[in-house]
Amino acid sequence: MSNKSEQALNVIEQYIGDLNEDMAINLYHALAREFDWAGTFFTRDDVRVCINDRRVADDLDVLEGDDLEEAVDAVTGSRDWHRWLPDWMTEQGWEIVNAVIYEHVEQEDN
Secondary structure (H helix, E strand, O other): OOHHHHHHHHHHHHHHHHOOHHHHHHHHHHHHHHHOOOOOOOOHHHHHHHHHHHHHHOOOOOOOHHHHHHHHHHHHOOHHHHHHHHHHHHHHHHHHHHHHHHHHHHHHHO
């Protein structure tokens, strides 16, 4: 890591705790644009919406307040959330990257 990169990281790390989630999402998107990254992430708000969308689809009452937060905690505190979701997203992402390589690189060579 270059000296300037280390300096930038040291400055950013001091302010991470001061960021709210919207600011952090904006920072992620700015970095993604700058470095041409592709990818995604899920937030607690995403989980809140998904929980209640599932419940509506299953003809159940939506959750609110503490009940909804407990459900979100159950999801985001699970091994599925921390281990299997990132693994699956990575695996599927590589499948797409390989398909794009085949379509836009290898097919052009033939």
